[in-house]
Amino acid sequence: MARAAGQGGVAAEETPAPSGRTRPRTVVVVGGGMAGLVAARTLLQRGLRVVVLERSDRFGGTVDSRTLGGFRLDSGAESFSTRSATVPALAGELGLGDRIVAPDATGAWVQLPGADLRAAAQPLPNSGILGIPADPSDPAISAILGRAGSLRAALDRVLPVGPLATRPRVSLGELVRSRMGEDVLTRLVAPVAGGVFSADPDDLDVDSVAPGLRSTMGRLGSLGAAAGALRQAAPAGAAVGGLVGGIAQLRDALVRRLREDGADLRTNEHVGGLARSGDGWTVTTEHSGLTRRLPADAVLVATEGRGAVDLLAPALPALAEERPDPVPGVALVTLIVDVPELDARPRGTGVLVARGVAGVTAKALTHATAKWAWLRDEAGPGSHVIRLSFGRAGDEPTAVGLATPDDDLFRHALADASTLLGVPIGEADVLDWDVVRWAGALPHASVGHRDRVARIRALVAEQSASLAVTGGWLAGTGLVAVIDDARARADALADALAGSDRTHPM
Ligand SMILES: Cc1cc2nc3c(=O)[nH]c(=O)nc-3n(C[C@H](O)[C@H](O)[C@H](O)COP(=O)(O)OP(=O)(O)OC[C@H]3O[C@@H](n4cnc5c(N)ncnc54)[C@H](O)[C@@H]3O)c2cc1C
Secondary structure (H helix, E strand, O other): OOEOOOOOOOOEEEOOOOOOOOOOOEEEEEOOEHHHHHHHHHHHHOOOEEEEEOOOOOOEOOOOEEEEOOEEEEOOOOOEEOOOOHHHHHHHHOOOHHHEEOOOOOOOEEEOOOOOOOOOEEEOOOOOEOOEOOOOOOHHHHHHHHHHHHHHHHHHHOOOOHHHHOOOOOEHHHHHHHHHOHHHHHHHHHHHHHHHHOOOHHHEEHHHHOOOHHHHHHHHOOHHHHHHHHHHHOOOOOOEEEEOOOOHHHHHHHHHHHHHOOOEEEOOOEEEEEEEEOOEEEEEEEEOOEEEEEEEOEEEEOOOHHHHHHHHOOOOHHHHHHOOOOOOOEEEEEEEEEOHHHHHOOOOOEEEEOOOOOOOOOOEEEEHHHHOHHHHHHHOOOEEEEEEEEOOOOOOOOOOOOOOOHHHHHHHHHHHHHHHHOOOOOHHHEEEEEEEEEOOOOOOOEOOHHHHHHHHHHHHHHHOOOEEEOOHHHHOOOHHHHHHHHHHHHHHHHHHHHHHHHHOOO
């Protein structure tokens, strides 16, 4: 493809390659997060020519790393769900299979409100899913729920299942509250859901965040039995896995492999427009103040949701109604500290914080050197990496979170880490620290999500077989969902292009 030289602000055209029967079709992938990169890999494997256009100066989106205190640390995603073989398989294909590890078996804790915060911290049992206990009479669960809460939760065993198993549009919050009561919701499920999705359970579509839970409940007769069955159906061992050296290596290896295999990967390319052009598309990008137009046989949009709708709405006006609401952001404060008392891993791999814990503003703390043995070995005795996240769904704009200045976040992080870990940590103990902010980066599956996704998919399919959309805003939060969907969409796009080649040979 020839590229016309352009001056600042002047439109430059990339001319299409001469047409001929053997010319590989070109797919432009908009967005170089994990969804875009994985889709690009599938498209290349299907024999297509691929151009990835990424707005920022790096690939990976919410998968990234940076060096702090001499450690290479993940800045966003730091683990993956082991409920499917998706991530291990991709890691294997990329030569990272021998780096897969399980986190420390000590598990996480939950910090509940209470006059004595130390007594109100409890290990979080891991027998169910998303904090829903498989057996509410388990003494570890009763210790969290209290007597009244446990008795209410036990009603789940005897209450008739009723329409909750089949009715459309049920939130995780409604399901848990109806079956097991408010205490299970606020003391177990809300802290876990807040940590994973940055959302309130009443806003989460249960069928999206826990697929199969309601139908299993219908079959087995109780929510606890369903949660236990789904947990058991997952592979044995920890619910999450990681990579020695960090998850961002997946991004690094993908980018390397894509380049080796001939993908055209471009950063600092802000895609501002998509327009139909003959059988294909014209993609307009801004690069260093210069507008460029690229021809494409097909386009796969892998940006976040609001950006995707804005890009597609001119071609697909009906999509504007499906523009997702803004999503909350999080600020992550990482502290590298020299505190030998933390060698004992006093709160396991970390702490999820229930709402209403006096004096604590963080919503979760990861004790990274407790969670990952490779990082512990790298740090050596006494040195610790702690990551705290700030910013809850539904917070007042003035609450501590994304917009809070770095120094204030640092002070909150020190105070919260001391309280949550039960070990005093002072400024003098801190070897290094930083703040990473993710604005609008955690889309969540709100109630009715599956119907909305189906409507969006149908609108896109109606418009053109040479257009596809993927990404966490449609697939759901987490690498497994994002990777699976990106592959499926890329495969469907490749099928459609192969089909049109047969119908209209070039
Ligand atoms: C703090 C944090 C922690 C997380 N932890 C975990 C975890 O431990 N495990 C897990 O499984 N998941 C985790 N996730 C979720 C996981 O990272 C995401 O679900 C997944 O990476 C989303 O990938 P994506 O490609 O859909 O979106 P993104 O990562 O948002 O990528 C979208 C890309 O599109 C680019 N873009 C946007 N608009 C344009 C445009 N107009 N032109 C060109 N490019 C554009 C963006 O710059 C970005 O690079 C975490 C997320 C966050 C924020």
